[in-house]
Amino acid sequence: MELLLGNENLRQRADFTYKYNVKTGRHGWLRLTPAYSLKIVEDLIVAKPKAKRILDPFCGTATTSLSAAYHAREGVTIDINPFLVWLGQSKTARYSKDDIKSTNNAYSGVMDLVKSGDIEPCPLPALHNIERWWHRKELDFLRLLKAAIYKTTKEPSIERTLLMIAFCRTLMKLSNAAFNHQSMSFKDGGQIRMNLEVDFAGIFSEDVQFVMSGASQNPSGEGKVLLGDSRNVVGVVDGKFDLIITSPPYANRMSYIRELRPYMYWLDFLSNGRDAGELDWLTIGGTWGIATSKLTEWERPAEQFRSKQLVEVLDKISHADNKNGGVLSKYVAKYFDDMWAHFRGLLPVLDSHAEIHYIVGNSTFYGTLVSTELLYAEMLKELGFTNIVCSPIRKRNSKKELVEFDVVAHWR
Numbered sequence: 490m491e492l493l494l495g496n497e498n499l500r501q502r503a504d505f506t507y508k509y510n511v512k513t514g515r516h517g518w519l520r521l522t523p524a525y526s527l528k529i530v531e532d533l534i535v536a537k538p539k540a541k542r543i544l545d546p547f548c549g550t551a552t553t554s555l556s557a558a559y560h561a562r563e564g565v566t567i568d569i570n571p572f573l574v575w576l577g578q579s580k581t582a583r584y585s586k587d588d589i590k591s592t593n594n595a596y597s598g599v600m601d602l603v604k605s606g607d608i609e610p611c612p613l614p615a616l617h618n619i620e621r622w623w624h625r626k627e628l629d630f631l632r633l634l635k636a637a638i639y640k641t642t643k644e645p646s647i648e649r650t651l652l653m654i655a656f657c658r659t660l661m662k663l664s665n666a667a668f669n670h671q672s673m674s675f676k677d678g679g680q681i682r683m684n685l686e687v688d689f690a691g692i693f694s695e696d697v698q699f700v701m702s703g704a705s706q707n708p709s710g711e712g713k714v715l716l717g718d719s720r721n722v723v724g725v726v727d728g729k730f731d732l733i734i735t736s737p738p739y740a741n742r743m744s745y746i747r748e749l750r751p752y753m754y755w756l757d758f759l760s761n762g763r764d765a766g767e768l769d770w771l772t773i774g775g776t777w778g779i780a781t782s783k784l785t786e787w788e789r790p791a792e793q794f795r796s797k798q799l800v801e802v803l804d805k806i807s808h809a810d811n812k813n814g815g816v817l818s819k820y821v822a823k824y825f826d827d828m829w830a831h832f833r834g835l836l837p838v839l840d841s842h843a844e845i846h847y848i849v850g851n852s853t854f855y856g857t858l859v860s861t862e863l864l865y866a867e868m869l870k871e872l873g874f875t876n877i878v879c880s881p882i883r884k885r886n887s888k889k890e891l892v893e894f895d896v897v898a899h900w901r
């Protein structure tokens with residue numbers, strides 16, 4: 490299965506998002522939460538039966554929180570992206586039989602409206618180059634479908650949420666990247682359609698069934714998904730935690746806002762490129778659109794992470810034989826200053842003897858290796874954590890120096 494909302498049901502644990510390179514015209518799927526990290530999260534939770542309150546300060550698609558809830562714990566998680574918070578809340582929520590029934594009724598109402606054609610399509614989302622994602626017929630159907638869901642359901646309501654999750658799945662299946670759907674194959678580049686007769690309504694119907702089957706499998710524990718900034722954890726969560734499991738952003742210039750923008754525009758979380766860039770600037774590790782130009786003006790704060798190791802890395806990157814060396818050196822500095830703020834802010838919410846796991850990859854910039862795991866270890870040591878270990882988990886790709894680690898440490 491190829492969609493953000495996963496391969497089993499609403500509660501699935503493997504998340505994919507859409508990746509489209511406008512320059513090369515290549516499409517593909519990017520795994521937000523690869524299967525191996527799902528397994529790690531699950532194993533860590535099972536191995537710690539005494540950990541009752543588990544925090545993930547970088548929610549993403551709510552894997553940790555959902556996993557905690559399924560193991561009858563309390564899983565609390567934070568994200569700065571309101572779309573991911575909405576998604577996480579809907580994944581971790583409990584749905585009653587009445588909720589399922591009323592959503593099925595709402596679905597019938599939506600389909601009646603779509604088939605009658607007696608409804609004004611919603612405006613086209615202001616996503617740049619939208620016609621490269623969807624062909625005209627698909628766009629027309631999606632606009633009609635969204636208008637019908639909005640007309641049939643209230644905001645906020647469970648019916649609206651569940652149908653919009655199914656809508657997310659459908660919009661990805663109807664995109665030019667949907668190479669897995671039998672009746673919709675496209676040649677590389679996304680332009681040549683092999684079969685024009687696609688049953689759009691049938692696809693949405695399948696997606697609604699899929700989401701509903703997941704919605705009916707309620708977790709026994711509680712999953713809480715909160716909107717907030719992990720550089721100020723204490724301002725977002727209540728109480729203390731005995732286990733932290735997270736996969737934070739990596740220092741690799743991947744922008745979650747960029748990757749998620751098709752969903753965010755269709756679901757009205759974004760309406761223009763400027764806001765997208767502003768939100769990216771707020772995220773740790775973001776450098777997309779306006780975020781990159783802001784970086785050129787940015788100076789390291791007084792409360793920066795002071796490290797000889799980091800200074801050497803920044804110096805090498807800024808003197809690389811490349812015109813972007815200066816700005817990328819700032820990018821790396823900001824990433825570690827932000828993570829430093831995060832770790833310092835985490836201390837007040839840690840129970841004594843809390844254990845933390847940060848699953849993170851290293852990166853390279855113009856041949857300079859940025860050993861994120863070692864820099865995390867240095868920060869944690871300075872803050873007073875003990876038994877700090879960086880265990881390699883896997884190689885990230887064919888480049889042999891790119892590795893993912895589980896950085897483990899214990900609070901005193």
Ligand SMILES: C[S@@+](CC[C@H](N)C(=O)[O-])C[C@H]1O[C@@H](n2cnc3c(N)ncnc32)[C@H](O)[C@@H]1O
Nearest residue numbers: 547548549550552568569718719736738772773
């Ligand atoms: C690598 S992803 C997390 C993946 C997640 N552990 C999972 O399993 O799906 C990093 C997440 O951190 C979020 N993020 C970035 N900066 C943040 C901040 N300052 N506060 C809270 N969340 C932030 C991003 O929006 C993104 O969802």
